[in-house]
Amino acid sequence: MAAIRRPRRPITLAAAVATAVTLGATALTLPALAADGAAAAPPKVELKNGTLDWGLKESFRKYVAGMAKGKIEAADGAKQAADNGVFTFTDGTGTYDTGTHATDTAFKGSVRFVSELHRFDIKLADVKVRTEGTGGAIQADVSLNGTTQNDIDLAELDLTGIRPGQGEGGAMTFKDIPATLTADGAKAFNGMYEAGEKLDPATLTVTAGAPVTEKPTETPKPTGTPKPTETPKPTAKPTETPKPTDKPSQTPKPTSGTGTEKPGGEVHDGSLAWGVKESFRRYIESGGGATLSGGAEKNDNGYDFPYAEGDVDSDAKKLTASFGGAVRFEYKAHGIDMKFGDIKVAADGAKGTLTVDVTTPKGTNNDVKFATLDLSKASYAAKDDVVVLDKVPAAFTAAGAKQFESEDAPSGYKEGDAIDPVTVALSVAEGAELPDGSGNGGASGGSTSGTGTTGGGSSDLGSGSVGGGTGGSMASTGASVPTGALLGTAGAIIAAGAGAVFVARRRTS
Incomplete structure (x- = not known):
């Protein structure tokens, strides 16, 4: 049928x-x-x-x-x-x-x-x-x-x-x-x-x-008649029960400066290593530069900011610290002028916050809760009299992402986007040696007090619009909101297509 x-x-x-x-x-x-x-x-x-x-x-x-x-x-x-x-x-x-x-x-x-x-x-x-x-x-x-x-x-x-x-x-x-x-x-x-x-x-x-014809899996052929497993012979002598030691081991006393971990205490010195966001730095470097001031220095992975004040409680897993210095990013062709300074870190257990002052020609937004910190794998214990929160993952808050917002277009970043990790080092004893580059690859020199990678501009911001007059959205090869350098080509690619500029005329806070 x-x-x-x-x-x-x-x-x-x-x-x-x-x-x-x-x-x-x-x-x-x-x-x-x-x-x-x-x-x-x-x-x-x-x-x-x-x-x-x-x-x-x-x-x-x-x-x-x-x-x-x-x-x-x-x-x-x-x-x-x-x-x-x-x-x-x-x-x-x-x-x-x-x-x-x-x-x-x-x-x-x-x-x-x-x-x-x-x-x-x-x-x-x-x-x-x-x-x-x-x-x-x-x-x-x-x-x-x-x-x-x-x-x-x-x-x-x-x-x-x-x-x-x-x-x-x-x-x-x-x-x-x-x-x-x-x-x-x-x-x-x-x-x-x-x-x-x-x-x-x-x-x-x-x-x-x-x-597509798949070959069936062949059934393995048995290899001879297996011999029965021989019964193991007992060992000649049973293992002797170990005798207790005459004296119990004494608990070693902690020593200072020998690598033994100790609770934190009063902070005597410190530093912060942070690069803001690598793709943003690359973009700026393609046609502009970064100017460091107030004791900030360049390292291999970003910048080191000098210690201002702080407090740490290792037992409670709490830490607060503020840092001096500033980094200013300028890209005149794309109308960018942004300065980040007065950086603060607040850590409590597995969570933390990075707070920054953000300055543009429009003015300064003080104490912006710029990023959240993931401290789930961090140790608050001091080693060699130094507490190091090493390469702590950081991500934009909504307020942090908004700092890159244009009058004509939304920010190219959004809440939760990863930024460069943060390394905080705080010494809890006089004379304790901080790690080079705050544990972030070692300082590689760089300029201080108003000089930086381009030498252009002072630490004070001039007048004019942050975005210039080219439209106010971040420039790209046609993308509406790209956020950095395409495959490392930075602003060269960002300058192409029908896009405008990377950051433009951020809305007044």
């Missing part, structure tokens, strides 16, 4: 393979069903002759070829369309799993973006596409100036509402799949773009091949 076909049932990829027809609609987005009356669908189906058409981000391509006076190279099987168009990654091969309805396809080709003028060399290679249900991702190896991060989920794909069209040779084409930057992608791009930023849409083309 002929099978009865149920109405309105979509033909899926597995069903299409089972019935030897071309790929039907929604093959990658709906559960696999065997064709009515046909045998069960195979576990996996081969995908071949695949292509991925994707431009990464159009405004970034225009910036590289234009303002950066760079070049774009598609190689190893990848091609670029004329007039600085999108890239095509070729020879895609992979599988479709009819059990999980997932696809995994790898493509040949690499794309390299190079600019000697703006000092960057970026390469994307080993591109893969994964889909499952209505979601998916574009994965790639991302290299910056020779340093590679492998298998980064660069973009998230949304196949909701995407339906396949027919291509040559029975190929199925999924056109203009929306793509957005992932959190890992944002990190790989050094914080230039926020997670969720729109990228160029992607077009995926695949052709179904033969079912």
